[in-house]
Amino acid sequence: MLRIAGVVVLLVALYATLGLAHPNAxxxxxxxxxxxxxxLFGIITVGVAVLIITGAIDLSIGSVVGFSAIAFGLxxxxxINFVGVRTGPIHPYLAAPIxxxxxxxxxxxxGLLVTRLKLQSFLVTLCGLFVYRxxxxxxxxxxxxxxxxxxxxxxxxxxxINALRLILIGKDENRVLLFPVEMVVLLLVALIVGLLMxxxxxxxxxxxxxxxxxxxxxxxxxxxRYRLIGFVICSFLASLCGVMLLLDYGTANPTDAGEMWELxxxxxxxxxxxxxxxxEGTIVGVVLGAMVLPVLRNLVSFLDxxxxxxxxxxxxxxxxxxxVDEFFRRRSxxxx
Numbered sequence: 001m002l003r004i005a006g007v008v009v010l011l012v013a014l015y016a017t018l019g020l021a022h023p024n025a026x027x028x029x030x031x032x033x034x035x036x037x038x039x040l041f042g043i044i045t046v047g048v049a050v051l052i053i054t055g056a057i058d059l060s061i062g063s064v065v066g067f068s069a070i071a072f073g074l075x076x077x078x079x080i081n082f083v084g085v086r087t088g089p090i091h092p093y094l095a096a097p098i099x100x101x102x103x104x105x106x107x108x109x110x111g112l113l114v115t116r117l118k119l120q121s122f123l124v125t126l127c128g129l130f131v132y133r134x135x136x137x138x139x140x141x142x143x144x145x146x147x148x149x150x151x152x153x154x155x156x157x158x159x160x161i162n163a164l165r166l167i168l169i170g171k172d173e174n175r176v177l178l179f180p181v182e183m184v185v186l187l188l189v190a191l192i193v194g195l196l197m198x199x200x201x202x203x204x205x206x207x208x209x210x211x212x213x214x215x216x217x218x219x220x221x222x223x224x225r226y227r228l229i230g231f232v233i234c235s236f237l238a239s240l241c242g243v244m245l246l247l248d249y250g251t252a253n254p255t256d257a258g259e260m261w262e263l264x265x266x267x268x269x270x271x272x273x274x275x276x277x278x279x280e281g282t283i284v285g286v287v288l289g290a291m292v293l294p295v296l297r298n299l300v301s302f303l304d305x306x307x308x309x310x311x312x313x314x315x316x317x318x319x320x321x322x323x324v325d326e327f328f329r330r331r332s333x334x335x336x
Contacts (some may be wrong), residue, residue: 003273006324007288010271014295022302032180034298036170039182040244042290044261045268046186046193047237049286050230052269053197055210055278056114056121058231060128061238061265064106065258067132068242072099073145073252076161077153089153092160096243103239104232106132111231115224129262136254146251165247182244186287189237194283202226210278263314264293270321293317 018025044061051058074080075095079087090098106128113124147165151158162172170181197203205226208216217223241261246252272289274281296313 003324004282004285004288007271007273007285007292011288011291011295014292014299018295018299018302021299025298025302028178030298032178034294035180036182036248037294037297038291039180039184039186040241040248041261041264041268041294042183042186042287043189043237043244044234044241045265045272045290046189046283046286047234048262048265049269049272049274049281049283050193050197050206051121051227051234052266052274052276053210053278053281054206054227054230055213056227056230057266057276058110058125058128058234059122059262060106060110060125060132061234062258062261062263063129063132063136064103064235064238065242065245065261066252066254066256067136067258068099068103068239069246069252069257070136070140070145070242070254071102072096072243073147073150073246074139075099076150076157077145089157092150092157092164096164099243100236100239103236103242106239107232107235108228110235111228114231115228133254136257140254142254144251144253145246147246148250161247164243168244169248182248185244186290189240190283190287193233197283202229206230207279210280212279260311260314263318265290267293267314267318267321270318271324276322289321 024030044065048058048061071080072095075090075098076092077089079089110121110124110128113119114121147161150161158173162174165172166177168181168185170177170179197206205216205221205223208219208221209223209226213223238258242252242258245257268290269281269286270276270289271292272281272285272287274286274289293314296317297310300310300313
């Protein structure tokens, strides 16, 4: 509870500073934009938080986001070439579920390598970071894809693309809803995952595995199975973010789409109270933690500070969260 209170105080301080930084910072359009960024980053933060709670990590989710955005764009523009067989353009309503299914497969591959071959999740997903980024660049030929190219190649897809944008992003070609739809998507995701984490046997097993995997295994818990579920959820949510990224930004570059998003997610989870050692964290804290970095980015923009400083901000924020986590852990150990 103290950690959640600390994140709330930090958010209040950041928003107060944001309001002082520029008179337009509290304009409705800017607040909606910041809240939407919080929603988008929050979705992958929820996914990686599940893995962190089980004592694992996923460094590939930023590349999975980029890969999924490129895959969705290419499927709806020209189709896909698989084992020498090229499909025609795939309808957006079908392409989106296919991309999400690919995310599930990625999670299964990562999870099986960790649980069956007993490889370190850090190493497996670090390799995945390069593999999925490379696949995105190969598929796109190094060229960006965008919603305009989808509509230009297939005019009949313009309406369904706009419908998906309105549902998931809150805007289309003709209007922008002054309502943070992406935050609503995050809250729905957080509600579902939160019920799993805090109100189901699956969640209790996640915490048990992260806190003491050996004890969980000796008590009869199938640790591999439940950790595998965490990998699937994490990659599925990353693929969802990839689709949303293309619909939101209107374009995705295979070289940098989703780049460093894994750091945003891990930082948000740690700030929200997830211990990198596993076994700790709440869904409320994760959502609040995910809200910090988008506000910091917006503050940096209004203060006219160069974007090059953002990686340093992320690093310092992650260090701060790690120090806080260590402080509370040692304080708890002393009380015991």
